[in-house]
Amino acid sequence: MSVVVVNEIIALRKIIKEYKMQGKTVALVPTMGCLHDGHKSLMQKAHSIADITVASVFVNPIQFCPGEDYDKYPRTLEADKIVAESAGVDIIFAPSVNEMYPGLEKFSDLTMVAPPYELTDIMCGKSRVGHFDGVETVVTKLFNIVQPDFACFGMKDIQQLFLIKKMVKDLNIPVEIVPCPLVRESGGLALSSRNKYLTDEQRKIALSLSKALFAIRDLCNAGVRETKKLFDTGLTNLDKNVELEYLEFVNYDTFKPVDTVEQPTICALAARVGGVRLIDNVVLEV
Numbered sequence: 001m002s003v004v005v006v007n008e009i010i011a012l013r014k015i016i017k018e019y020k021m022q023g024k025t026v027a028l029v030p031t032m033g034c035l036h037d038g039h040k041s042l043m044q045k046a047h048s049i050a051d052i053t054v055a056s057v058f059v060n061p062i063q064f065c066p067g068e069d070y071d072k073y074p075r076t077l078e079a080d081k082i083v084a085e086s087a088g089v090d091i092i093f094a095p096s097v098n099e100m101y102p103g104l105e106k107f108s109d110l111t112m113v114a115p116p117y118e119l120t121d122i123m124c125g126k127s128r129v130g131h132f133d134g135v136e137t138v139v140t141k142l143f144n145i146v147q148p149d150f151a152c153f154g155m156k157d158i159q160q161l162f163l164i165k166k167m168v169k170d171l172n173i174p175v176e177i178v179p180c181p182l183v184r185e186s187g188g189l190a191l192s193s194r195n196k197y198l199t200d201e202q203r204k205i206a207l208s209l210s211k212a213l214f215a216i217r218d219l220c221n222a223g224v225r226e227t228k229k230l231f232d233t234g235l236t237n238l239d240k241n242v243e244l245e246y247l248e249f250v251n252y253d254t255f256k257p258v259d260t261v262e263q264p265t266i267c268a269l270a271a272r273v274g275g276v277r278l279i280d281n282v283v284l285e286v
């Protein structure tokens with residue numbers, strides 16, 4: 001079956017209602033497009049667990065902070081259709097901004113879904129103030145529009161995944177969140193739509209992000225558990241041209257910062273390479 005592109009909420013709801021009446025299950029993969037193999041793996045997972053796979057392609061303005069790359073974020077719907085179809089997606093939902101936020105003049109007029117402050121005053125939430133309010137709001141809207149049985153999210157955006165799992169639990173949203181592994185290029189760079197911005201030289205520098213995380217993981221596996229020492233090893237492995245935003249250690253289940261790795265721990269970083277903001281993480285097991 002070839003992928004169908006739907007731009008309107010009413011039309012999408014009608015199609016999904018018909019599938020649901022036939023007893024079919026639906027999996028959603030929310031994306032902002034510019035699809036790469038990481039997205040493809042989410043779509044393949046969705047296709048393997050549900051009868052119908054919907055991928056949303058929507059560059060969500062309310063999750064970009066002032067001065068971020070909303071205007072230049074790559075919009076590549078034609079290419080995205082090919083990736084989605086090859087991964088077994090049945091429907092691409094590609095609404096306009098007006099379809100998602102009709103008549104909205106300023107985003108402060110919108111009813112928002114906001115995660116707890118203490119879970120956003122760390123890592124990406126600390127520098128991207130309001131970002132996760134925008135993410136949770138659009139994901140809630142997508143859940144209400146599509147009413148999926150499953151929704152697949154990648155572990156690269158590990159804070160996003162944690163907050164969405166919590167949101168679904170806290171708000172009793174009837175969807176199963178399916179976490180999917182982070183996908184890397186052969187050199188180790190985590191796949192991201194923003195990798196498109198990197199020059200060849202910057203791409204080489206960016207490889208030191210995963211190198212630093214792998215060095216931390218190796219040291220932890222060798223028995224070093226103090227995050228201060230692990231942090232220093234990370235710094236040593238970063239290229240001097242990397243502008244580090246954060247390198248943090250948080251408990252896998254609670255997202256609370258840890259000084260010692262005693263339970264499964266996420267080691268996550270965000271950094272700029274030539275102005276391009278990249279994120280990556282590894283899970284430290286004990």
Ligand code: PAF
Nearest residue numbers: 030031032060135138157
């Ligand atoms: O991870 C993303 O691409 C976005 O944050 C999401 C979940 C599609 C919401 O816009």
